[in-house]
Amino acid sequence: MSNSRCDDGGRTIVAITRCRDELADDMARVLQDIGGLDSFLHADDRILIKPNINSHLPAPAAVDPEFLTGFIDLLRAHGYADLAVAESSGRSWAPTSDVLRDKGLQPMLDERDVPLYNLDEMEWRRVHTGGSYLPEVHLPTILSDYDRLIFLPSLKTHGNTGFTLAIKLAMGLTPQEDRELFHQTSVAGAIADLARVVRPDLVLVDGRTAFIDGGPDFGTRVEPGLLMASGDPVACDIEAVRILLQYGAGPHLGTSDPLATETMRQVSAFRPARIVVRWS
Secondary structure (H helix, E strand, C coil), rough: CCCCCCCCCCCCEEEEEEEECCCHHHHHHHHHHHHHHHHHCCCCCCCCEECCCCCCCCCCCCHHHHHHHHHHHHHHHHHCCCEEEEECHHHHHHHHHHHHHHHHHHHHHCCCCCCEEEEHHHHHHEEECCCCCCCCEEEEHHHHHCEEEEECCCEEECCCCCCHHHHHHHHHHHHHHHHHHHHHHCCCHHHHHHCCCCCEEEEEEEEEEEECCCCCCCEEEECCCEEEECCCHHHHHHHHHHHHHHCCCCCCCCCHHHCCCHHHHHHHHHHCEEEEEECC
C-alpha cells in the first residue's frame, strides 16, 4: 500500500474538487487526486465509517444521507465489502437512537447490508492520551474490530471551537458522559489531545454547503460546492478553515475559546510548507 498522505517530496496531499458532475463522479475524482481508494484501503479491510450525525437536521448541520450512502456505494463498487457505520449524537440532541430514527438512515443502510452502530449502546475502554487538557478518555471497544477508520465531516463553523471538521469529529466517538471533560478547560485543547489517539485513515469532507457562523446545528449557510479529501485530518482541517474564511467566516470563529481563536489566526495567516493542495 502506497502512502498517498504524501507526494514524492514528502508533503501532505489535500485534494479539493468543484462539484460539477453526479455526486459519485465528484467523489471518485477527489479521491483519485489523493491516489485513489486503493492507496488507503485493502480489499479485505474491515472499514468503519464515522459520519457527522450530530443531530437529525439537514446538511451541513448533519450528514446528507445521499453523501453517506453515495460513499458507501462507491466503496462497494471498488470491491470493499466489510463496511459499518458508527455514530453518537451531540449531547443536546441525545439520545442517539432518536437522532438516528429521525434522520432516517437505518432503512438506507439496511438496504445496503451495512450495520449502523449506536455508540450510546457500545462498550467502552479507557485510553490515556498523553495530553494535558484531556489526559484520558473512553473509546468504543468496537474500534478494535475494524482495520480502517474513515471520517465524513461537514464543512462548518462551531460556536465554541471555531470550526468542526475532521479532528473534532472524533469527539463523537466518546461517550456522552466524557464530553463534560472537554469543557473543563479548553475544548480545542481537549480535541487536540484526542487526536493523539484517534486518527482516521481517510477523510472525505462534504463542502457542497457550509456554515460560516454559528454551528454546529444552525448558522449562516453558503454553498461552496466543494468536496475535500486527505489522509491527514490536520492538513484537511487547515485547508477547510481557509475555505471557510474565504466565504466570510471571521470574527465569530472561536469566540468562546481563546485557544481556538489563536489557532484560527495562525491557520488564516499561512499554509504550512508540508501541505500541497490539488484542485480539480
